[in-house]
Amino acid sequence: MELVWRPLATADIPVVAALYNAAAAVDDTGELLSEEDFAESFAEADLPGGSLAVLVDGVLAAYGLVVLRDDPVGVNRVRLDGMVHPEFRRNGIGRELLPRLVTLARSLHTARHPDMPMVACTMVESRSAGHAALCAELGFTADRYFHEMEVALGESLAQVPIPAGYEIVPFSAARAEEVRLVCNATFAEHWGSTERSPQEWAASFTNSKRFVPQTSFLALADGAVVGFVLARHYPVVEEMTGVRELWIGDVGTLAEHRGRGVAAALLSWTLAQGKAQGYHRAGLSVDTANSTSALGVYERAGFEVARTWIDYGLPVELDEAEG
Template sequence: MELVWRPLTTADIPAVAALYNAAEAADDTGELLSEEDFAQSFGDTDLPGGSLAVLADGRLAAYGLVALRDNPVGTHRVRLDGMVHPEHRRAGIGLQLLPRLAALARDLHVARHPALPLAVCTMVESRSEGHVALVEKLGFRADRHFYELEVALGESLAQVPIPSGYEIVPFSAARDEEVRLVCNAAFAQHWGSVERSPEEWAASFTDSVRFVPESSFLALSKDNAVAGFVLARHYPVVEEMTGVRELWIGDIGTLEEHRGRGVASALLSWTLAQARAKGYHRAGLSVDSANSTRALGVYERAGFEVARTWIDYGRPEEL
């Protein structure tokens, strides 16, 4: 089979979305994305220098995207995202795709952050045996495990009171920059976390079509400052393809000086109750299995259970 390799263009978005969701149907990863979602990720990617389309007989057989960070500290971990269509697996495409994406990542890294060491990484759903075997064959090693958690928004939701001295208010665009700074501070000690620049923050939340400010909430302390936050997203394609309306908790955090007082539990309880009132059927989030702030316990007490495990595989790159 003769393959054609070229950079992706925005004209490929429908084919990429179709391939991605065909793979999800085969792999049961629970991750569904629409053409609109890919349009946003394409907009955040250097397509000429950081993407690949793999064509077989003129049709998309695989694709890949390189995702850099704006403000890496220490090692620059560059994410490689990609997928091979189920009909074209076990033909050696993945064994070519990942190394080619890593080569693109090296070029982009040298151009932007030449003083830092580089590692390329990719996320793998733990039950995808073929994907696990592929990345391990290419020298990637499991660096971290992340639990994908879900809770049904029924009548049995735990009700957690708001701790004395705090109030919960809806997210406000007027506090956007304050929330960005609080989020950066709250995650400063988390593995793999780097400060989000205003541009990255806008792409993830305020300018994202998936951000739902009306289902995102802030905990304010006595001095009217943000002490904690829950920032939520909604992906309509999940409801369209499964019938389940899901609220995705993109980020939840509390400043260190406010931890241990029940702020996060109250914020989460409030968010889930409001989501249920708005007609959501389920809420989901992802957490580092080795999270040092004991966040997993907060989520389990709120009724969340592990639905899947994702593995962050990494590989240092020689420059």
């Protein structure tokens, strides 16, 4: 099998989306993305220097994408995304694709952060035995586990009262910068978290077509934001499964306001509003080693584990001339 390697281009978006969703269906990952979703990620990526298309007789057999953060701290965990089409698996493509992506990631990293250590990382659904075996073979180790959890938005949703001294209000664009700062402060000590720059924040929320402010809410104390639930909606999930899902992208409470039921009330309010707006299900991802007891909050709200993802990491050695 003769492979042709080249960088991705925006013209590849339709075939990349089709490949990704074909693989997601076979692997039962539950992760579906549209052409618009890939257009957003391609716009943020360095396609010439940080992407690969793998072609067989002119057909896209696999792709890879390097995802960088704007302001890494301490260690730069550079994410490698990619997929081999199910019809082209068992031909060694993934074994060649992943090391090539590591090389591209190292080049991009050293150009931006030459004095910072780097870890190449990739997410693997826990049931994907072949993918996990490939990571282990190439020296990656399982650094962290994340539960993907779901709850049906039916009649049995628990209603949690808002704690005294707090109020819940809808997200508003006027508070976007305040929410960004509170979000950064909330996640400052979380594993693998880095501060979102104004540009990253806008790309993830205020400028993203997937962000749904009408089902995102803020907790206020004395008029200031102290907690938040920020939600997204991916229409492709409904188109392909018939299930309208509200994705809870970020949930957080400032440290000094934790333990008072703020997050539980915010989540309860969000789920109730999501149900009223016609969503069938809510989903979220949580670090299984989260130090803020978030897993318990989600379980009490009715969420159950649907899948587990593993964050595999590979420390990358930099040449002395590089860093």
